[in-house]
Amino acid sequence: MTNDFAADVLICGAGAAGLTLGIELARRGISFRLIEKMIQPFPGSRGKGIQPRTQEIFEDIGILDKVVAAGGIYPPLHEYQDDGTYVEKNPIENVDPAPAEPYHIPLMIPQFLTERIMRERLREFGRQVEFGFQLCSFEQNQDGVVARIAGPDGEKAIRTRYLIGADGGRSFVRGALDINFPGKTLGARAVVADVALTGLSRDAWHQFNQGDMERMVHVCPLAGTDLFQIQAPIPLEGEFDLSADGLGRMISERTGRDDVQVHSVTWVSAYMMNARLADRYRVGRVFLVGDAAHIHPPTGGQGLNTSVQDAYNLGWKLAAVLDGAPDRLLDSYEDERRPVAEAVLGLSSRLLDAQKRGEMRRGREVHQLDIGYTGSLLSGEISARSGSLRAGDRAPDAPFKGAAGQPARLFQLFQGPHWTLLVHGPRPEGLTPRPGLRIHSVGPRGDIVDQWGHIRGAYEMEPGECVLIRPDGYVGATFCANHAAKLEIYLDRVGLSSIEEAV
Template structure:
């Protein structure tokens, strides 16, 4: 048994949640270990839909190009009638990108390919997942946690300053910490499988309604592969035969067609649908994220996306606390993310009821662009705003340019580990250098130009206002120039070093 094995963060679970945590921590130079009890990477498609907000996150993490090259837009859905006729319709609301919202179409990538892209990027940053390493004990302490792990890694006692449970809906860590997981079993069982089959085109998502929920079956071509994802509800205590022969029989029974043989099954799962939410997200130095904190029906493509965004929220806060920010910053993780999960459970459950009736349509509400934290204690505003986003909202994109005319996007400026402070026609300050923060100015003495007014359209800032954007792309603060002391206090709270920074504006100096 190895002793005195130490790290800053132990991540338990290497699905999309754990991998997002690892990528954010790796970008920030935080030491961590990411362990996964499975012997090899997950090879199924369980979460195949990436929502627009997640695509923005993946752009920040440096994997968007790979994700876009791997996947494809969702195909139209073809609903077959009993008489053999069909009707085609869009799977989701079709909208063109805008300057403020560059991604408005969900992108299909099977989960195993998404995770592969994340692991590749993690390797480029000098880290890797430890497969075949299982957590078997966890002892929270005042200044950290002692974890016992075993498997390919041998048996070890690992000392970590913080631990994150990204170990799924049956979370060992959540159960160990005796965190309640209230909710409902929804009385719906289903099968999902990745299969090779014949007889269907790959240009549409084939849906056979069959009248009742128990006769519905859907066969969706999986982007980036030659596979189809089979989805079907199960009746009562039905135990499906998940072999190629068994699934071929299911397809025949529910479609009435003998020309759609399942040739091979690459992955399959039968599962019960639940809607549950952890009573709390943190006990001392251990936090829950992803399915360990919430489970729900798969309708609407919310699960993987919500989990990625949990990790994206938590990871920068862990890094900030490890770098010296007050530990109370971690309280804002549950404060911000638990209400999002609660709302998502309601949305997924409502969409499930619509799916039972064959009426489900995915609109803007599933894209997660409108989710934010306006009620968070990290949302600071010192003036009344009538237009534009509020503190706590997602920070929109916009085309801008440098003074010499080089085109940029705001997302280019936000990308990375830093905070971004933007002044709009503001008094020039004595000094605006701070570790962990970049500063950009529009107006006299500034370094940016608002191209065709897109920045002002997106944000509606008034002259003399400052906007602070968090490392996760949400607006932290909007303050007027005569309230800069409140901004200074805010930055100190979140761990931005202000050594040598003067946030006092000289009166009537450089104000346009």
């Protein structure tokens, strides 16, 4: 084998996390291979809820409109009583969108459709998933990773600079690194199935025996398909009939109805609910993302969303280091994302307990809009400011008018792999443009006109104040124009050194 690198990054696992990371690297021109041991795409609906923060990410990577078109919103909930009547409820707390937070309603789309759209986006960059390839072993040193991969043509060794384990809750990569995966089994076993059935309408999410962990069953129409998703607790021990006949009998026995008929099953899984968190996310040149690093009960719809956001956080940092930024930038991945997973595990477990009591309701806490990294080493308060927005906070959206009169939004300026610097007033002297950084001046003589005051309301910038936005939509640094020289130190740390002009 030669010493040439087959790719800068090898991603093992083509679920939502691996696909997000692939898109992030592809749009930055980073070479990678994305392998998946299954011979065809995952066929199930499992992670069907897309939270508002993930919708913002999907807008950035260019797939949100397709996701919305392919899916839909959650229907009202029909909670059935013992006499066959039902109470209609809205299980999701709906809040009107605001200029700073344009998305407030969780979307429903089966995971297999989300991942199909992500694969299509990847192909737009000329890249694709390699199905039927399995990681067998790997070794690393200070220069890279040697991985042995088994595929249709046998086993081969390749060299790569970084290896990413996006290979799920039973991660081979995590096991090979001997990383502990502590947590607990939550005393609940459940079945989830995608089925064709008749006897229930498609305009409601049907719930029977809510709070009874022996008789509860949920039947929800899957937006974008003709299928329904069945979710139900099942006994902790023993075999359970997962066929169409078996699922049909379960529904009949638990509801007392014989008019609901299950005709076919397209995907089904029986699983124990667990809450686990890896002790480490990084060992040298190997990283864990998504379910390989954390697994959650499905309550609250947090798993897929947290996985996508892991990859979104890691992607730009990998690209920056491969482009010359200091390696320590990669340490911020675990520092920022592991506490988020720990908090999400607690939230999902609390919601599971509420569901057992028949009291679960999803509010803002599941939207993931309040996730931030204010304690991160990448969050720089270079100079004091009066506003409440701090480095590490999610960067708000805001509508405005361009100097030419066209309406636009901040999220449109942020969209892409670059950093964005918002300056209230003229650009600070000595702060020069450079690759990967776009500078915009807010004000009557700037290229951004805060026509409706939404930028002022969200960012609370005084004249001369500046806010630096990271590629993943979080505030990297805040400072005053007269401290621009200190910003250069920060920019060097993240790989945005200035380029001297030729004379």
